[in-house]
Amino acid sequence: MAKAKYTTHLGMVDILPDESPKWRALENIIHEEAAKFNFEEIRTPIMEQTELIKRGIGQLTDIVTKEIFAFTKGESNYVLRPELTAPVVRAFVQHHLDQRGGSQKLYYIGPMFRAERPQKGRQRQFHQFGVEVIGTDNPVADVECIAFMIRIYQRIGIKNFELKLNSVGDPESRENYKSVLKEYLKPHFDKLSELSQKRFEKNPMRILDSKEPEDQEFIKNAPVISDHLNEESKAHFEQVCEMLSSLNIEYTLDPLLVRGMDYYTRTAFELTSSDLGSQDALAGGGRYDLLVEEIGGKPTPAVGFAAGMERLFIACEELEISLAEEKKVDVFIVSLGEDARKWALKTLPLFRENGVSATMDYLDRSMRAQMKDANRENASFTLIVGDNELKEQKFTLRNMKESEEAQLSIDEIISKLSQ
Template identity: 80%
Template sequence: MAKPKYTTHLGMVDILPDESPKWRALEQIIHEEARRFNFEEIRTPIMEQTELIVRGVGQLTDIVSKEIFAFEKGDSHYVLRPELTAPVVRAFVEHHMEQRGGSQKLYYIGPMFRAEKPQKGRQRQFHQFGVEVFGSDDAVADVECIAFMIRIYKRIGIQNFELLLNSVGDPESRENYKKALTDYLQPHYDRLSDLSKNRFEKNPMRILDSKEPEDQDIIKDAPVILDYLNEETEAHFEKVKAMLDTLGIQYTIDPHLVRGMDYYTRTAFELKSPDLGSQDALAGGGRYDLLVEDIGGPSTPAVGFAAGMERLMIACEELDIHLAEPKKVDVYFITLGEDARKWALKQLSAVRNEGLSATMDYMGRSMKAQMKDADRENASYTVIVGSNELEEGKFTLRNMKESEEEMLSLTDIINKLKKLA
């Protein structure tokens, strides 16, 4: 077979018809659970101002330093969104959504873009769903986000996961901790990876996020931020843990969990599954009480999470979880002759108007080929139409699973199919 002239870009994948039902099923689950939690959907453009992403995500993050798709058009600087928290915050500020009153509980589903090395479960165009809650600094908002996140995975059937939990403190706590961390890391500086050396002066907490082998032995004995929380931040963290206990949500404290964004404050969390191998993160998030004000909005506490949909699909494959039923069509019209094709074409609308799925051959093939195609389309029934059937007004309804046939009028066929659908 000749190589196609045009192919997708590196790290960008077509979702073909055999796969798209899984995506629709997952999206439907997210929409249904969002309604139950009283979250409202928000949709933002896939392009944002580069400055917004740099300011929101953080200049020193891997996303900004290595992974964004940025370009210019005239005097404007654009970026394909690498995540959705900063864009949703931008929309919150731009449209003065705090004026709607109460907490704003938003959710989203959509594609993101990062120029990283493609690997299993990580593409350059990938998809996330997530939530953002604005206006509440109460621990209940943190816990509701976590509960929503876990509910999605449990509903799908994924039970083998671990919730990691930490507090990354408020600005006061972080400054005290950064000093202690810097003092600890200084004697080990020459042994750090080049990436961690670069982070040492600018943001030493990001070193805790390092996956480089040479950093691991150093990190494991580093001081932990939980020992440096001030009274208010520690009290918030205790409330989060107590509420999770109330809901029966198990968690593991990970004092080195800092997440990959600079905007997090207080609560940070991550959901992992061993079924994903080395790339085991399913979802993650936390609180970002300073970000709204930082990009020009009113002082507004906020918390949220994001989850990778490709990772979730991989977990489903590993666990043999089927998100969608096999494709099928309720009725396939088998036509013999041009008059029968014209009649069937007209009747498709009548059948579809009753809420049934219906199709016919588009290629004028033989009866044998049409029956084979009906089987490929997983048709529940076929209606065989020829000149005799048109004259008598009765048609052969064939049950494709049981190989049973009966002669019925179109009205009787529709009524029977409606009862069985």
């Protein structure tokens, strides 16, 4: 067989017909659970202004410095969105969603793009779902986001996960901690990785997120931010922990958890699963009380999370969890002859209008070939029609599972299958 002339770009994959049902099943679960939590769906464009992403995520993050797909058209600079928090906040500001009253409880599902090295569970085009609660600094919002996140995985049947929790403090706490952290790291500067050396001056907390081997000893012994929170940040975090416990949501305190985006404040959390191997993150998020103002809105607190859908499917594979039901069609019309094919085409809408899924052969094949196709389509019934059936107006309905047949009128068949 000749090799295909055109293929997908590196790190971008096709979702084929056999795989689509699990995607639809997951999306349906997200929509259903979001409705129970009273979240409203928001959809933003795949392209955003480059400056929005740089200001929203942070100039020194790996995403902005190495991983965005950016391009210019005329005098405008665009980027394929690498995440959705900044775009959702942009939509909140642009469309004055604060005027709707109360906090805005929003959720999304969609593709993101990052120009990173493809590997298992990490593609250049990948998909996320997530929520953003904009307009409240109440710890209840933090807990509701975490509860919704965990509910999705529980609904699917994934139990082998760990919720890691930390507080990265408010701006005052962060600045105090950065000074302490830099003072600790300064004598070891020459031994830090090249990436951590670049982060030292402007973004030292990101050093704690480093995976470079030479950094690990210094990270392990580093001072922790929980010892440097002011009273307000400490009280907020204590309330989050208490509320999670009241909901019987187990968590592990992780003082080194800082998350990858510059916009995080106070609560930071991550959901991990050992079923994913070394790249064990399923989802993560936290509070970002400074972002709305950073991109042009009024000072507005917010909290949210994002979860990778491809990573969730990997966990499902490891645990042998099937999200989608087996593909099937209610009735396959086996038509023998030109008149039978015309009748089948006119009859298909009758089934569909009565809630019965129906299809027919498109290739004018033999009865044997059509029956084989009906088996491949996992048809529950076949309706066999030829010249004699058209003359008598009685058609053979075969139960493919029970191998039973009956001669029935089309009205009787529709009535039987639509029950």
